[in-house]
Amino acid sequence: MLTSQRGITLIGFLIVLALAGFFFLIGAKLLPMYTEFMAVKAAMLQVQNTPGSARLTPEQVWKILDRTFYTSYVDSVQRTDMQLVRQNGYFLRIAYEVRKPLVYNLDVVAKFDHSVELGRTDAE
Numbered sequence: 001m002l003t004s005q006r007g008i009t010l011i012g013f014l015i016v017l018a019l020a021g022f023f024f025l026i027g028a029k030l031l032p033m034y035t036e037f038m039a040v041k042a043a044m045l046q047v048q049n050t051p052g053s054a055r056l057t058p059e060q061v062w063k064i065l066d067r068t069f070y071t072s073y074v075d076s077v078q079r080t081d082m083q084l085v086r087q088n089g090y091f092l093r094i095a096y097e098v099r100k101p102l103v104y105n106l107d108v109v110a111k112f113d114h115s116v117e118l119g120r121t122d123a124e
Helices: 008-046 059-073
Strands: 082-086 090-105 106-119
Touching: 008 059, 008 090, 008 106, 059 082
Parallel strands: none
Antiparallel strands: 082 090, 090 106
8 A cells, every 4th residue: 555655756856946046145145235225224314413514515424424434344335426415405315237247148127216405494
């Protein structure tokens, strides 16, 4: 009398292993992008917490950001990605895109956009 066996076959195991490896590869490419974005947000908060941040020139803001980016290993943000926007106050906006190769001719692309308020122009 034969008993039925339960479990996964070798081919099934290889397919599951290949899928897990692919998702691990995607995660390994995305994690550094998001940790870098967290460092960018922290640098922006540092500028926001600087006394008199609403009166800083773009060059002064970039100097603070660049110093923090250097210590945090932020390589994706360039000077052209930063904007000081005046809209009922001053806002620091950084918008940039990161493109990393995934496999062969496929790339992972992430777009990041974050703003912080530096100061108000009207008295409230």
